[in-house]
Amino acid sequence: MNHTFQTLEFYRILEELENLSHTEAAKEQIRTLMPSQKESEVKKSIRDTTEARIILDNMGLPPAVAMKDLSVIITTTKQGGCLMAEELEEIGVMLTGVKRLKDFLNRCKYLELSLPYYELELEPLEALSGMIYESIRNGRVEDYASKSLKNVRQEIGRMEERLRTKAEAILRGNKKWFSDSYITIRNGKTCLPVKKDYRSSVPGSVIDQSSTGSTLFIEPAVIAAMNGELELLRIEEENEVRKILYTLTAFVEDNLPVLEKNKRYLEKLDFLFAKGRLSQEMNGAEPVVNSERIIRIVEGRHPFMDPRTVVPLNFELGKRERGIVITGPNTGGKTVSIKTVGLFSLMAQCGLHVPCKEAELCLNRQVLCDIGDGQNITENLSTFSAHITNVMKILKEAGEESLVILDELGSGTDPAEGMGIAIAILDELRHMGCLFLATTHYPEVKTYAKEREGITNARMAFDEETLKPLYRMEIGEAGESCALAIATRLGMPEQMIERARRYAYGAWEESDQNNGDIEWEKVRKAPKAKKGEGINSAQHKDELLTKFTIGDSVYVLPDKKKGIVCRPVNDQGVLQVQLPDKKIWINHKRIKLLVPAAELYPQDYDFSIIFDTVENRKARHKMEKGYQEGLEIRTE
Template sequence: MDQTFHTLEFHRILEKLENLSHTEAAKEQIRNLTPSLKESQVQKDLRDTTEARTILDQMGLPPAVGMKDLSDIITTAKQGGCLTAEELEQTGIMLTGVKRYKEFLNRCKHLELSLPYYELELDPLDELSRAIYESIRNGRVEDFASRGLKNVRQEIGRLEEKLRTKAENLLRANKKYFSDSFVTIRNGRICLPVKKDYKSSVPGSVIDQSSTGSTLFIEPAVIAALNGELELLRIEEENEVRRILYTLTAEVEENLPVLEKNKHFLEKLDFLFAKGRLSEEMNAIEPSIHTDRIIQITNGRHPFMNPETVVPLNFEMGKKERGIVITGPNTGGKTVSIKTVGLFSLMAQCGLHVPCEKADLCMNSQVLCDIGDGQNITENLSTFSAHITNVLKILEEAGKESLVIMDELGSGTDPAEGMGIAIAILDELRHKGCLFLATTHYPEVKTYAKETEGITNARMAFDKETLKPLYRMEIGEAGESCALAIARRLGMTEDMIEKARNYAYGEWESMNHPIHDSKPGEKQFQSSKGPRIEKEKKTAKSNTAMKELFAIGDSVMIYPDNKKGIVCRPVNEQGVMQVQMPDKKIWINHKRVKRLVAASQMYPENYDFSIIFDTVENRKARHKMEKGYQEGLEIRTEEIQTFHKKQ
């Protein structure tokens, strides 16, 4: 089913619907939405969508309700935990939303619909909502939540002011002791920023120090006692706040059944109004749904095509025929048409409206699709193989209550065999008794559809004069690919058109430009107007190939003298190489040299050939240079390479 959803783009419908919902539960329900197989359920779901759409059209959007983290709040209350001020405030916001939603649904009752009566299931819990509102504000417990809390916070305020006044007096009296001209709070205590050198001049407790250590934050002894009193007051404040939170949490716990019921129906209403909003955005209507194997669509529009430019689809099947074979030119709208039929079927069985003027849609046990290029690189399947694999799976699953949609039937292989396979598939679908739609280009398939009971042809209209598809389906008539007409209008010569027609249909038609095939060699290729390839000028052998002819250290024979030597340097670009003879080194063309024994067979890997090719004087000089710089020391030699054994 997931493959069908993606093929027909139903997953995009669900994504759009999810974006129109607000609660996480509604979004989850939408993500898991699948076509229902129960006719009564589908009809009820469609009625709910219609009522939601009617309310939106007549009364506007319902009030949004904050449902953030409500599940966690309910769980905490159930487990006997203490809700925070933020959680209680969120509960109060939800209850306020419930009250507004209830009032909105009450105003909708004059529309004489059933959906507004969901308000009977909503309880705003006015007393709990009022208690939360009076005690919690901006994520904290308000001063007026209790008389005790108000008194202790007032006392804390007076004591903090007294402490600050004393500390500031100390600052002004001894400015040279302090690094700043203001008091600071460190670890919840009022402190003075004392320079390190004056630590002993300010009696008190060091609470903290600066990052550099040059400033100490000291709580003066004269205000330490007052700081102790302040801490006791803050403990008293915290205890009173916690008592209030526990009291409110207990009230929430007492009303948990009502809160859970509110949550459930708000999420349900959120889901229903999301469906209504989707219908409104698509300008859709409620389709008629039934179990008769009939599909009728009047002026249907694919949901993701521009409604201002799309040509409406008028489609009907099931009264006389179980299958329709659609033909016509590429880009003529065949695929969009069959996808629209399949998508409408899925949407209707999920309780969603469909964008058209009128629709009578049958229930389907499943919608099976083979659309698009099914090439699977990871499984090494060609387009044809992937299509056939999918088609065989469809034929195995299809039944009398299935809707099967196949695009480009029999494509991707030899035309004659593809045609035969296409007809065999259609015949199998006909015997299965399912409804099916298929697109093709094969003329033999058109003939089969015309002559076979229960199957009919359809075509996508095409204007041969303008080369423009009309995107209009015409049921009962077979279409043409129009490939020759399109090719002629785009500039293909009449010779080529006639030859193509002959190969396609096996007979010549009267044309003004007869074709005379050229004899081999008689007709030259025409020059291209495009760019030309510049070929590399090739030499007898590349430099790399030359060097690979001989390796340093190879034992060789010099002709015509028939003298033996050892290769000093490999062949260069001119085809010349250097060979060590018994008494001298010579340069010679490689064509006069024949390898006797390869160096790899005579010397170990990394062998130092300077032993063979270098003089004793040079070897001694090189040995001295390895120990360090030697003034006036020269080495006169040709480059010696180290042999590396080829792997």
Template sequence: MNHSFQILEFHKILNKLEEYAYTEKAKEEIRNLEPFMAERDVLAKQRETTEARIILDKIGNPPLVSLSGVEELLVIAEKEGCLAAEQLEYIAITLTAVRRLKDFLCRCKVLELSLPYYEVELDSLDELREELNNKIRNNRVDDYASKLLKDLRSDIERLDNKMRMKAESILKANKDSLSDQFITIRNGRICLPVKKDCKFKINGSVIDKSSTGATLFIEPTAVASLNEELQELKIEEENEERRILYTLTSMVAEKIEVFLQNTGIMEKLDYIFAKGRLSVELDGKAPHINTDRIIKIVNGKHPLMDKDICVPLNFNLGGNTNGVIITGPNTGGKTVAIKTVGLHCLMAQCGLHIPCDEGDICLNSQVLCDIGDGQNISENLSTFSAHITNVLDILKKAGRDSLVIMDELGSGTDPTEGMGIAIAILEELRKSNCLFLVTTHYPEVKNYGEKTENILNARMTFDRETLKPLYQLEIGKAGESCALYIAKRLGMPGGMLRRASMAAYGKEELEFLDLSKEDEVQRESAPIIYKVKEKKNQQNITEKFNLGDSVMVLPDKRIGIVCERVNDKGVLRVQLPDKKIWINHKRVKLHVAAKELYPEDYDFSIIFDTVENRKARHSMERKYCGDLEIKYED
């Protein structure tokens, strides 16, 4: 499908249309549907859709069927094959459908339309249909298809009953020899369930046996002789059935041309009425078709949106106006509006009704679109690069009979350069004399639209009170500065708005802003960030206590003396009256400093060392003592 058609989502319209078709040929035609280029063809297709819509509204749905598989059956008949009973019955059903469709179209002739007169091209082959219905019933050849077949089946039934009665009499006469008191069918033969030990008491042939081997299924000889006669009758029956099927198949083969014509007409009507059903769903109207390059839509709706919530679009283009530039806020419905115009043009030119109150649509040789994000990852193109590539391709193709639709013209790059590119594109479109419909945000493009001949500005409206878009298109008016207005409504201070207005428009005040106060942003207190406290210098901790300091150990408040200073882990050793302990410096409080208790060069080993350690140290200081050692407490 054409790339522009995909962008406009025209394939979704065709998918909806295909759902209303029954026959595969009609569905295939819908899938391949494209705009017609000849005015005569478009008018004819629109007339078909209109008449189908009138019939659906006033008479109802036609009795159309799928006809799947009919052509394959006709090929078999044409090649002198033999159609099965169920296949011939299906042929009869299709002829019944043709008969019902003819009757329906005859009733529609009171509407004085041309479409019902397809009835004369349909032939329900009533004689063949009656012959098929008389001789084929419930997917089998009927008993009364021929006198011989009736007689054969009567004889078969009589002989089958005789065989059963014979078997029942043998069963009653040999109850003690049987494992069950009923006859059974094994391999298509009537058998008796005989005990293995009694097999010689029943005259007959063993046909089967039970899984344990304890029971043998024996066909009595008297029954077997009758069964041979039965099989001969069944062969004759089969031959007679085959003769009848070949005869009926030959009758079908003689009417192949009629069958093919019926199939073609039903497929054509299926396609036409599918268009009518789509018109009913969309509440569509037949547009006027022109070649004067005029597009007029009154209360048009996007065909893929819920018609109960979709805001109607009113649109005019053509005559003295070749182009419309739409501006307005985001989410204001600009893209929906331009897609609505594009889809209405495509649908009208394909012979479909359009969802509007009134439409006047010109024929377009091409509908060229650039809508949405065209980023192409596989070709390593950015959004802007893909956009420009597509635009250049459109400019090469655009001509007098083209309709060009572009969204967000010049977007995706530096605003100043984007604005310049947008105006350059618009100028090129104007030179090509095509009809074009574009959307943009650039104020300079609005100015270009105001000053340039044959171009009109338009805008999508929004409610200033609720700040909600109204999705209504106003042609002849440029879009407002909605961003500043919305910012003011949402509480942006006057000072900021004044500076924004100066930066955007070169003046401090816009009429609709009414900036009477130079207020600024009222700043609120922010949450406090709590930093991790830095650890105290380890050197200060180690110097916190000195040897000999009298300290209080918390929480017991016991008094001791520092015998080892604080180490790098913050732990010191304290001599209590009864023991020495290691304790964190945070649990120790200075009671009396050592300098207040002892002379400056006081030897603390007198307090903390044992007598043995002191004597050993004194000896080591005077001479080498290899056998002495100083012991420390853990």
């Protein structure tokens, strides 16, 4: 699935969804989200998304609930540890958020949805929350958390004031002893900056000295005694704080099952509302899920295209046909269209809404695709090799419940062989019974799709006047590549365009010599390239001239009209074929041998019976007897 997710840009959908969630558990669930194949599960998930979207549309965003480090806090409590003030405050903030969310969901009950009743599972534990808020604020145990803590902190405040007053009195009384007129704290001790020369004048302990050594930081003996009393008070304060923290931790431990349940439902609601917000941002719609292998999309839009400019996709597959062959010009929207269908299928099976007016989507055991160039230099794979490698993997994995998407089927190799391979692949998919979409430029593949049961053509509309693709899919009609129209608009001469058209579609007809559109004699007698201007293989030329013989029964592609070769291939690679109603000149690449002449006619058979007029045959018979003045044979 990883290749499919990457190709169809499903990972980008998951990234968008993850950015809309808040809790780490919801983010992890999104990162590992996989399409479900259980119909009941998918329908329930889509229904949850729909209800979340309705709530968001009518009530706005739900209150965000902070759950930072909640998993760590729960683990610490279970292991018998003491929670710090910051951790207890996190629990208090979370419980406040639970209460707000519960109130929000209660207000949503008028919408008559099931999702608001999740509030029954949320318990704000107001008693615990109140204790935490009374005892802790700004990551610190409050003075009023207990009477003893309040008293000891007041004593600490008075002792610190006495200590400061005493130190300042010493500074003011003997200014010449000190290098500065302020008290400093060194290594947790209250010190005075004494000049080195006056060390003996200030009894006490040297705690530190300046970088130059000229100043000593001394804790006077009288202040040291007061510092000792202050340390005892601080130890008493610390013990009282720890007692309060252990008491609150014990209350948290008593309510641990409720806290864990709150956590689970907060994460679940975070995930559901993230899906609702994604639907809101994409202007998505609830897809109908079916088990009849039907896909129907009304005014679908690729999620990552600008909704103001994108042309909506109308698409249907599965009711009559199992496969669609899409043709049309390059940059006409074929690839975007098939990627949209595949992406919608994945999104629906993950319980997400899809950006469209309406959608009916089936469950797929897997969505398999081969889209893009696929060329891999490190693995020595050409474009064609990469495509075939991917397609062979797809054919091994695909089954009746698969959706297969193939872009530029049979491309990257000789057109005739690529066409054959494309048809063979489509035939295999058709026999598998899976749903499939394929894009191509081969006219023979269009003919195949038209003639085979269970497959139909579709085309991407193109404005030949402006040379602009319309990005609109039209199912039931085969499209053209529009290469000739584009070449015309870009300045290719009309004679070259006409010649290209006739080479491409088998159109060297006798009538053309009369109406002057293309004069075969001019083409045949056109100046050849000078020696050295190109490479010419004599062996290839000999093979070409003997490729078809007079009397061969052949197919004229792409229409598969039957005809008989009446003039073999000339040095221009063109031969003449007798069709039921006319003779045409056509490039040998558009001819496929049906039955060789050797199997149809006896040796030395006179083909003039078939191809010559009665007048020519009579004239030729007379000439065999000798020269006849005024007698002529007309050749075409």
